[in-house]
Amino acid sequence: MIVKTAFRNVFRHRIRSALTLASLAFGIFFIIVGIGLNIGMERRIIKIMRETETGDYKLYKKGYFEEKYENIDDRLDFLIPKEALSILKKYDHSSRLVFSGVITDGRYDYPVRIIGGDREVEESFFKRSSYLTQGNLGIVISSNLASDLGLHVGDPFVLRGTTAKDSLNAIDLIVTGIIKTGGLEFDLNTVLIDLKLAQEFVETDHINDVVLKGEITPTDLIDLDELGVETISYLDELFDLIVITKLKIKVVIILSCIILLMSGVGIVNTMLMAMLERQKEIGILMANGLKPKEIMKLFLLEGSILGGIGSGIGFILGGSLVYYYELVGIPIPSLARELSTTIPLSDRIYAYFDPQLNLLFLLFGIVIAAIASFYPAYKATKLNPIDVIRE
Amino acid sequence: MTIVEGKKITKIYKHGKVEVKAIDDINFKIESGDFAVIAGPSGSGKTTILNIIGAMDSVTCGKIIINRQDISILNKDERADFRRDKIGFIFQNYNLIPVLTVYENIEFALNLCEKHSALEKKDKIDKLLNELGIFQLKDRRPSELSGGQQQRVAIARALIKDPILVLADEPTANLDTQTGKEVLDLMVKINLEKKTTFIFSSHDIMIIEKARKVIRIRDGKIEGDNYDSKDGF
Numbered sequence: 046m047i048v049k050t051a052f053r054n055v056f057r058h059r060i061r062s063a064l065t066l067a068s069l070a071f072g073i074f075f076i077i078v079g080i081g082l083n084i085g086m087e088r089r090i091i092k093i094m095r096e097t098e099t100g101d102y103k104l105y106k107k108g109y110f111e112e113k114y115e116n117i118d119d120r121l122d123f124l125i126p127k128e129a130l131s132i133l134k135k136y137d138h139s140s141r142l143v144f145s146g147v148i149t150d151g152r153y154d155y156p157v158r159i160i161g162g163d164r165e166v167e168e169s170f171f172k173r174s175s176y177l178t179q180g181n182l183g184i185v186i187s188s189n190l191a192s193d194l195g196l197h198v199g200d201p202f203v204l205r206g207t208t209a210k211d212s213l214n215a216i217d218l219i220v221t222g223i224i225k226t227g228g229l230e231f232d233l234n235t236v237l238i239d240l241k242l243a244q245e246f247v248e249t250d251h252i253n254d255v256v257l258k259g260e261i262t263p264t265d266l267i268d269l270d271e272l273g274v275e276t277i278s279y280l281d282e283l284f285d286l287i288v289i290t291k292l293k294i295k296v297v298i299i300l301s302c303i304i305l306l307m308s309g310v311g312i313v314n315t316m317l318m319a320m321l322e323r324q325k326e327i328g329i330l331m332a333n334g335l336k337p338k339e340i341m342k343l344f345l346l347e348g349s350i351l352g353g354i355g356s357g358i359g360f361i362l363g364g365s366l367v368y369y370y371e372l373v374g375i376p377i378p379s380l381a382r383e384l385s386t387t388i389p390l391s392d393r394i395y396a397y398f399d400p401q402l403n404l405l406f407l408l409f410g411i412v413i414a415a416i417a418s419f420y421p422a423y424k425a426t427k428l429n430p431i432d433v434i435r436e
Numbered sequence: 437m438t439i440v441e442g443k444k445i446t447k448i449y450k451h452g453k454v455e456v457k458a459i460d461d462i463n464f465k466i467e468s469g470d471f472a473v474i475a476g477p478s479g480s481g482k483t484t485i486l487n488i489i490g491a492m493d494s495v496t497c498g499k500i501i502i503n504r505q506d507i508s509i510l511n512k513d514e515r516a517d518f519r520r521d522k523i524g525f526i527f528q529n530y531n532l533i534p535v536l537t538v539y540e541n542i543e544f545a546l547n548l549c550e551k552h553s554a555l556e557k558k559d560k561i562d563k564l565l566n567e568l569g570i571f572q573l574k575d576r577r578p579s580e581l582s583g584g585q586q587q588r589v590a591i592a593r594a595l596i597k598d599p600i601l602v603l604a605d606e607p608t609a610n611l612d613t614q615t616g617k618e619v620l621d622l623m624v625k626i627n628l629e630k631k632t633t634f635i636f637s638s639h640d641i642m643i644i645e646k647a648r649k650v651i652r653i654r655d656g657k658i659e660g661d662n663y664d665s666k667d668g669f
Contacts, residue, residue, distance in 0.1 A: 046543060046544050049540070050535060050544070053535035053536070057534075057535055325529070325531060329525075329527070329531040332490070332519060332525045333545055334518075334519040334520020334549065335516065336513050336517075337513075431487050434527060
């Protein structure tokens, strides 16, 4: 009966309740959509990067990973010893030679990153052919590069670079394919060529970059370490990107908490008004034997019902939108894409619908509402039934 | 059998540093099955006595014994339990819960004090609604009822838990003369048929005329305490 009474009390002033519900619903909607989009973005970043760049582990010569931003042009100084390859034989891996160079169109030089890899292995690892927008595997250039240089499949270009022996080299190549992975860094300036061609170009028979899938045994990790090879998991490799997205999630959480706090103040106000309006009724309930703790229960219940309905609406609307965005994604405007060059997101953001997490937000909304109802409930318990009944 | 006994009751209210003596060392007795009225002018202390008998208020000193139980020593929660189980209240302004229907208002009071099966509850409430002539109104909300109908529902709410005492504070004050008479006749009928003890606080001459016992009070003191009084103020 108390539940029934509480439920009906909530809708005694429909407009007032609707406004309170709306603010709470918006808060929960915002938090679910905001976090759903950010988690989706994080997962997409990791997925794209694993599929196009990192695999499960990256192997470098010791020192490179720590200094990779400083030594971006000096990758040939970090060649992996050949002995490491015998350890890696039993693993599913791709040995690569990655180095910097330039492509010239006669007027301008475009800095590029050249990845030399075994075509079949790279295909099996990264499904390169599925990302091709034109042509076939072979000499593949990334979409932005092709666009900037006006290159198409069949067009020749000149690749220049420095060899491992610090001499200059150049080679004429013909574009066989254009690729777009969604990884912005990848799409920006990458050239994919065969490993042997890369090794000939830089005049070395070493590699400097290994992508590995699966788990490495602890013994092999030690052996690799002794050979001066460091093993970096994809999570460490993507640490900076993950930190950025985690930061975005934190910002969303803080904003959501502010919105929910405002909703909480709204609930306090609504419940306080309800308490003041219903003083006589509270007195009657007390006269009929309801104890202060039961009066408190009634008000907390009303607050929780408000919270439940408001959060429920936010949960349904936010959850539906996130689920929809998980399926179809949101197109990213080109300007935003240009501005966000460090985040590999392709041309769409896909949200991530996590039912458990969203239910937690729903619960959070109810708890906020219950907490917000505490003060009005407490005030109600302190009423003197004699005074309020006679008023 | 004495159902209510007040012994040397004093009630002092404090308003800041000012003390107001609402009840001043009074003694009274009310027998089981009485139809009693505490009568007096406004501010005489009659409602205060009713509140003390109903365990809504505590005494400053003295004892109030209801059904052989000293309720002046009960704490707040114990007084709430006492009210829940043993006292039925009827108020001047009916004071029904507006969001509940007639049936639910009565059911609410019943749920508070006893555990009944749904069927038992329904039978008991329906029977009482029929007795009070408001069965056909059971699905209406208080706002859809007249004053007299609301007061009948309030009587039903007070009676549903079979209280040892029904306390009625100016129950006819908001009703027109005819409706007030009908409501009063209904309470007389219940008193006679069910032997329910009614205690009123009123200066309505119609109630005083019907009462078998009148406790007349003025300025917190009892002026007269007599049975079968036909006197009024």
